[in-house]
Amino acid sequence: MGNPKSLNEKRLTKKQVQQIITSEGRLHEEYTECFKDIYASGYIQQDLVYELSNDRFLFVFDPQEKSIGGKGDIFTKDYLIRRIKWRQRVKDDYANNRGSSVSHWRFYSKHKNDFIKQVDVLITELAKILNIDIKNLNKTYKSLDIVSESIEQYGIDNAIINIYDNLVAYIGEVVRTQVDGNWEINSNSSGGPYPYIDIGLKRIQYMPINIVWDCLHGLEIVDFRKAAGNEARQVGAKASIEKGEYGQKI
Template sequence: MENKKSLNAKRLTKRQVQELIESEERLHEEFTEFFEETYSTGYKNQPQVYELSNDRFLFVFDPKGISIPGRGDIYAKEYFLRMIQWTQNVREDYSNGHGSSVAHWFYYSKHRVQLVNKIDELIDELVRCLDISHDQLDFSYKSLDILSSKAEDYGSEKIQAELYDNLVAYVGEVIRRRVKGHWIVREDYPGCEYPIVSVNQGVLMPVNVVWQELGGLEPMNLRKEAANEVRRFSLRYR
């Protein structure tokens, strides 16, 4: 488990973990059970979760594990609950066969390959649903900050169910205009075709950008991920 958002600057040692447990021993049985995993090899990973004072949780790596047994991290309650929801979503996506960006978008998409013919219509719908003015959505990177904030308020699950295509359309247009590309449908996965932005025999994937931000642990940041997609393209094809 990542510890970059933990409240402790460095991962806690086994001794520090034990001292915390002894002073505030409140094993959270439900969350402990949630994080248990049995791998195909038969190995069972059994981390532990303790509820601490001041709305904090202590995540302890499996005391009998191989890499960092018994060490731990402390998380704020709000972030930890978000991490649990993220873990649950990832498990469900993979078990249902849509763990990749393309498979995930294809599963939730209302328009699928017709998206490339409905860009303006989808952006108009996005403006109405998220209560954004057309002036704010000027296809700049800055506009992606506004869109990220509005989408976060709307809720990632609602966006996923209702406005997935709309986000792909707008993010794709921002990217397309920046690299002077054009929309095409990629058909390398028969039965799971998807929209991309093509330029100079290279491709950029707005589907990847939206998928990364919808499924992330952090608040949505479409600007950052769109810029990363353009940067990766520039390094590879230019």
């Protein structure tokens, strides 16, 4: 099976890959270097990238790999660049111990423990920076589609560096409005202080940080609405159990 994002229906065989390279492939040294992994043992895994016509690129798995080596997929330039940027973010996060949503947010947050006091200002800034009419930020799940599209234009790397808190603030307000909750700073569970949405149940936390992390840290097109819906369903199910177990708010 090929990569679902590839232009080929099935993964290309070694023979097909070699035929494409012979007919039109040109090794792209810069992009190839981006797919070089050096392991602690000293082993080097080197996938290869060949430039094709019409802004297409042939990705070839390291020929030294026993099972999949030499096989490949063809991607659009846009997707390949997105994948390269994603790999770099993952490597950078790993090297700097940013392996969780909270640690990632805490590294980039400009407000941290003062975050809750800044929520309204952060949302106003978000609208201005992304050139969104503030009236369209009406705290509905549907409004997250506008934010998602704007982030794709603004750039994920720019969003992480410049407006991380702003995104957590607005998405948190959407969730808070939908579940009738309140902003709180974590002090009950592990992870240190971080903002979350509280609904009065001790072990229940709606996490806008998780929603932002899920979208900015992944490889897929940004979809805050989908991520927020997933968070609402998952935490909502836990909340229903919690209410059933304890019968009252704590």
